[in-house]
Amino acid sequence: MPRLVLIDGSSYLFRAFHALPPLSNADGEPTGVLFGVVNMLRAHLKEQPDYIAFVVDASGPTFRDAMYPEYKANRPPMPDDLRAQIEPLMAIVEALGLPLLRVPGVEADDVIGTLALQAAADGIEVTISTGDKDFAQLVRDDGDGRIALVNTMSGTRMDSVDAVVGKFGVRPDQIVDLLALMGDKVDNVPGVDKCGPKTAAKWLAQYDSLDGVIAHAGEIKGKIGDNLRAVLERLPLSRDLVTIKTDVGLEGGPRTLAQRDRDIEALRQLFTRYGMSQALRELDGDAAAGTSAKDVGNGNGNGSARGAGFVTVPDGGGESPDPALSAPGEYETVLTQARLEHWIQALGEAEGFAFDTETDSLDPLRANLVGISLxxxxxTACYIPLAHDGPGAQAQLDRDAVLAALRPLLADAGKGKVGQHGKYDIHVLRRHGIEVAGYADDTMLxxxxxxxxxxxxxMDSLAKRYLGYATIPYSEVAGKGSKQIPFSHVAIADATRYAAEDADVTMRLHRVLAPRLAADPGLEGVYRDIEIPLVPVLARVEANGVLIDTGELRRQSADLSKRMLALQQQATELAGRTFNLDSPKQLQALLFDELALPAKLKTPKGQPSTNEEALEAIADLHELPRVILDYRGLAKLRSTYTDKLADMVNPDTGRVHTSYHQAGAATGRLASSDPNLQNIPIRTADGRRIREAFVAAEGRKLVACDYSQIELRIMAHLSQDAALLRAFESGADVHRATAAEVFDKPIDAVDADERRAAKAINFGLMYGMSAFGLARNLGIGRGEAQDYIGLYFSRYPGVRDFMDRTRQQARAQGYVETVFGRRLYLEYIQKGNQAQRAGAERAAINAPMQGTAADIIKRAMVDIQGWLDGQAGRAQMIMQVHDELVFEVDADFVDTLLAEAVERMSSAADLRVPLVVDSGVGDNWEQAH
Known part of the structure; x- marks a missing residue:
């Protein structure tokens, strides 16, 4: 299907002017709007639409001024700095070959609306690029065509009725009525006083249209009803003012809006005048390569993994960039011994340096070094190519000789190294015989x-945000898709531009971010004492890996397959016919049409859901949903673990090496991937059985050390609730102690159901569980669950006070903190809809506990690895999973390891209650529990 992009230039002009920092060229001419809008254009041109137009308001009055002389009367005069950039921007748009539309007597909205409907009717897919909510009235994805809205500044897209309803609470055809009721202070469109979007949406949900609201105005009570009745006569005018006109008489239709060839010389002059140095570089590169008009802004037509081209400005939250940090760099290719010695001397004289590696694989434990940048x-930066072997490759320095020359510098603990996600580079260099020491800073962290x-x-996001700099995309130098070449085949000149920029941008980012951290001692402490020391520890744990018994996995897969087949046969008997258990469509027909089971949950499109939650909801009504759930559980275990883990074994080590991600979860918890160790199920016997395949090498044992109820202990520490502190200090079973408090009976009289209820409350409250959730968890009535919660708070008032206090602090400052000062921002705590705010309040309660738990185990890992380094390899840390550390240990060293690990984990934080560590030993991971 052909595509048309209609750009609301008027919207982006004002948004770029007000949202972005002021920039200027060498002559002091304003350029912020030029940079902002041209980057938006670049994003669309990269997608290569079939048709495109840049639409702006023409000067002079429009038909709306005739309808309502006060229309837009409140708007202030256009700022001089904005006015000065309009004609230069129009010149750039024209030189880029974009159709530029300015139609007198109507607004840009009306031109866009007319073209959008014409194109949709002609079978053209339409994207309207805008930040204006009024265009939501045009969204559709049905028999009348496809029209979507995209906001390149926020990265949001609205392409369906459901999306509009989710955003505004009304359908696209109700948007004009919503806007009429609300009014628009910016455009001076009168509405109902004190009527906001929620009230307007509620009225339209009840009465369907503005006409319906007007007809039933007498039914609406209170002051807001009086306000509505006071303006009934002018509401139709307001609706006319906000309705986009879709029948503007235009000379050409959508299919006349193809992009023309660029005017290279005009663009060169404009980019030079307004200081768009990277755009100029790219332009000259495109011209030399003979690229087509549609290649503008997408890296010579090669696409990007990192983003390049025009200089950008920081997005929300960024600061005005230092021009020196956003200027093009000067990069050298090191091909001679003399130039290598020059750089070795420069590194030796410097206090520290940034470095980055280029390789032939994303897996650092299998990657071969292709080059290194400094x-x-x-x-100023250099690239030292070491293994480029593509057609026409130049002679390069010997890799072993270069690494030998760099080794003393990289291994010098007294010389600070700076990286961006440097754990990858540490792995690569270790694989090539260099143990990096003195890793002092990481811009990602x-x-x-x-x-x-x-x-x-x-790096790309950080460069844009903090430097106003757009990095060169990987695909610009290596291509993309099936045509992508390995980095070793990239021309050395191109590789230098790309690779040296990595080291340069890393150093630039460090110069911006380090002072910001230093200005906040709490955050500086988290960074210096926890995150940076953890980098080499995680690298070591990943490199150690864990031994896998592939034979055990094959046996488990065979067993799971047999049981899945038996469940399929059982499902067939229950259904009375064959069907595909993996087909949601067939399950819908069978469960809800043939068996007439109630559809308790729906998909976003209104169809009966067959997801796990939906099947659980009806599992007590018929045997079949339970059989399907059991089948799915076994299928997931087989596909995710028993079949897949064996394929992930590194052939060089015979082990599985997960990757840990420090900058994944906002709370600071580590995440893992390839494989994801955090998600191995432990609540079922089949899930726990998978851990039997994680084994110790011959002559060794696995030792697991796990923090006991660590988040509850942190809750006790933070809340200072006397009863909760007393329960932990006494060493009692805290859930049984809680049950004794809640149900007011001696602890030895608590039965299993009461302990289970107390445990659900203890953990549920930390995660914001409501009475409804507790009732469902325990299988009791909602009223009874609410009584349990009330009893809990009456016995633990300090917990209630802590939760109330934390919510208030979070609303006041927009974030909460861990015990160690890690800051956890809550985007929706002060804004957003009610559901978003409620979610943010739940996170405010849980994040300090989860974040503190993450900090504690990280501190323990750093401490323990420091001790392990002196034990001559008799024990090694091989996994971190949630609150658990797993070690592989010589059999005769187990007792020593246990004593040291438990002690160091227990003392990783000084809380008001003791940190208790459970431990176990076995030949495999499951036995160690």
């Missing part, structure tokens, strides 16, 4: 500690 000062949940932490 930077001492921002703006600097950003993560500063703003854990508020931004992405990859």
């Amino acid at each position: 930077c001492v000062e921002p703006g 600097e950003s993560f500690v500063l703003e854990s949940g508020r931004t992405r932490h990859d």
